[in-house]
Amino acid sequence: MMLNGDVELLDGMPIAYIKSINAIAVADLHLGYEGIMAKRGVYLPKTNLRKIMEGLSNAIDETHAKSVVANGDIKNEFSDVDEDEFNELFDFIKFLKEKKVEPVLIKGNHDNFVERYKEAFKLRIYRQEAVIGTYHFFHGEEMPGSIKKGETLVMGHEHPAIAVFNSVGKREKLRCFLYGKYKGSEFLVLPAMNYFAAGTEINMEPADKLLSPIFKELDVDSLRAMALGYGSTMDFGTIGRLRNVY
């Protein structure tokens, strides 16, 4: 669906395409997730990287984007870097290069190690935030720096989702984008790209329990949820309405 004249939310995908900068924006890949979980004794089939590459590959083919902005938490966690994670990051960057798109990596607090590939792949790497065209990307665990007039803020970190109930009471959790205003600027929150991160149900939680500091500075209930699932992406209305609808 078109979010506005410049941003398209690709149907059924946690991926936004921004026309004016010809870029795809995603967040929270958490590469190496299965490896980390295996170290905790949970043996997940390796799925995440494959699903990310499938999704991005389709998105790139469809939009002909020239770059992919990974808006933070590229790898899973702040710990000793594991062989699996390195391999996955390598495979991921290699995949993007082969698709002839430029990786733009915005580091979250977990992501110091991506520097190691900077030289070899000639990567554009930013810490916490980056302004590209009129888009001000920031990961979200910290407040963004100074915002210029006319910039659209794009954030990750929160893993937004909504819970909806069908007519006989079955609960469904859907990942979603959040879209609204922050101090007069356009504001978009990206859902998590990680396959296993189903997300936080924003309409089921009090605003003050959310992770990102920016939610303390705006009215979460005024944000619209663009939920995705079953191959499409749809506007479900504001969080405030989704809170009270049941």
Next chain:
Amino acid sequence: MIEYAKEPFSDSESLAVLHPYIKAWFSKHFTELTPPQKYAFKDISDGKNILITAPTGSGKTMSGFLSIISNLLRMALDGKLEDKVYCLYVSPLRALNNDIYKNLAKPIDEIYESLPGKTIRKAGKEEEIRKITVGLRTGDTPQKERHRQLVRPPNILVTTPESLAIMINSQKFVEKLKDIKYLIIDEIHELANNKRGVNLSLSVERLAEIAGHDFVRIGMGATLYPLDEAARYLAGYSGSEPRDCIIADASWSKKLDVMAMSPVRDMIYEKEENIENALYKELNRIIRHSKTTLIFTNTRSGTERVVFNLKKRFRYKENIAAHHGSLSRESRLEVEDLLKKGALKCAVSSTSLELGMDIGTIDNVVQLGSPKSVTRAVQRIGRAGHSFKATAKGEMLALNRDDLVECTIMLDAALKRHLDSFSVPQNPLDVLAQHIVGMSLTKKWDVDEAYGTIRHAYAYHNLDRNDFMSLLDYLAGNYAGLESKHVYGKIWYDEKEKAFGKRGKYARVIYMLNLGTIPDEVAVNVFTPDKKWIGNIEEEFLMRLKPGDIFTLGGHLYKFEYAKTMKAFVTPAAASAPTIPPWFSEQLPLSYELANEIGAFRRTLGEALQKEISAKPRIRLTKRTKIHEEAKAILDSLPADANAKQAIFGYFMEQLLFAGAMPNDMQLLIEQTSNMKDEKGYLVFHALFGRRVNDALSRLFAISVSEKFACDVGMMVGDNGFVLVTDGEVKIREGNILDIIREMEPSSLRLILEHNIRKTELMKRRFRHVASRGLMILRNYKGWKIGVRKQQVNSQLLLDAVEEMDPNFPLLKETYREILNDSMDIQRAKEVVTKLRDKGIAVKFIKTAVPSPFSHNLLTFGHADIIMMKGRKKYLQRLHRLVMKRINSGSVTGRLHDA
């Protein structure tokens, strides 16, 4: 061959097999043999496998052990007794193990004291007669004692299934088990029907493989049915043939004196407090009249509530105590001890005291609400009357009218010895995965050899070779997606060599720390906003809650606000009724057999009442309506008190007068109605096939309705039927339901269900359990206990990922099997569908403006727990008043005949 022992041996035949010293000891302490002993002494002495069932207090333990002790004494006197384990005793309960240990030590001491000499001549030298040693090895056994057992193994080792699983994988200790001659499995009724027992049977077959010879297998337990299934479980297979086993059924040696009771005549309109008062008064009366009473409540909260009330109302002090699984081990042991000493007037238990540890003399067992199975009822009531000559006295106090009918028929079935059946889970792949890892630790296995050993266990005698091979692939890390062997591989497996064995240094630790079959549950803690802890609810219940929903917890009403990381926040609610029914995932299900008996009773009594109604078309139903002759004769033949009979009569009359139809074993009544609270359409299926069958049937009907009308369908499943809920706009007609039945293809039911349960909470929950048993999600890793929460990957996504990797992934396959065969009963559901199609069971469809009496409990859906009654009862009364108005409004007779 599995064979039933026909006649018990005589006392003299039985005693003749014992060593004279043992015989003398026995005669000194006992005047006669108990029934199980008359079966057991000789056959065990002759080296036969035997399954002995008998009630508590019938000398069961001695029946299993005495011939063994006799044989060991012979060895001692011949100077042949060595520091080896000759007899292994396994029971599911540590507490029971402690008892057994003490109960063996004492007779052995006495026997040795009675020996005329203390020495024997061996190789020309005087040597002290070796004492038969007994050892205890459970999770509680200190390291020092374990080490001592390794140095000097006890002749009789008392242990649990889990400790045995560890022992057979310990290379050093297993050496000490190689000369095993006898294996006793106690409380077999607690093992044969579940995965824990399957796990044990694999350990036993592996032990036989390690020992290189067969040993005498003795199974003991309370009653269960069918006994030959239990015997096969015990004896296992040798090659492709079941091993021989004798069945000695002494379950009925104790007489039963039982009664179903209704605390009041009218369970609908009597004020709630009056019912409660009557209930406690009755309990008090029973307690006063007995020396020691044991009360079962089915739930932990019920247990607390009953103890609280008895103490408050009748000034009992420390002589009444609660016993349930949430209490600490110390307090439970204390209660057991007090019981043994005869210091308690009454003990109240959820289910925890139904197992066989010695709790002294109980002269009365009271069951509050139906225990849902005849077998369980007999096992529990069998706790009363400690000597085998005593009569086991038991009362069942019913909590609502369905419960009352159920209790009455259950006790009638118990008197007629109609038990409900169990079955051994077949080919559970998660348990097998665990054992394969265990096997890999001890040696390098040839694949065929391992497959053969596994198939000696009854649960795996039909194991599909492909399933076995896919488990090897999974465990070896050969699965695409699970292929990083250094992380995922738990065994080493060489396909060319057709062999598998140990991988890496962590395999043993992982195995030892994660073995076992009882899943960790995720409890969601519930708090008020000021962080006061209220209690906990199950995760799936949380999943059903929407902000604003009102539910009961610990007897109070709360409004759900929000949840965060497995904490739920609520505020006390001022409302009078919950908006969402209480929900328990693991309620005891009504058994198929008992459901059938209830169905048959409904038919018999229904026919008698219908005759009466037809003879007196203007009959009115009031509190004073007398029970007429034919019905009275039927009711009088049942073990029920006067209140109960009156209540059952009234209940059945109402149903017939109102609906003109009685659901029974030959007739499925389908009632289309409204619940008067919302605009939804309700289809009540009065299906009496047991809950496991209802579980499957309700889904099958829901799927069909959903497909036919392209709508969402809600379901409520109960023991007496199930309800489908649709939007009020969906117009379902009789013809549609008949079409649905006609179109149901019994052979495709499994596929339809598999497809349907894929996205359910049940599937997610069970997959997590299976993945945990199958070592895909570890509970404990490298010594770190992993909280269930930490393991919490979104279960649906995990399932999707696994299914995408391989739809036949063994642990996925096992999850479906467990749900369809263990939680549901797909086999019998198929039988029922077949009968519905070929009219073996008739289908009757009626429409009612308000729900008929038999559907009231189904619609108010909830566990029959006295704590939950508050809001429910008002609604029930409202429903009932409407029914009675219609029955007695005069227009009834005409409607009756056209119904």
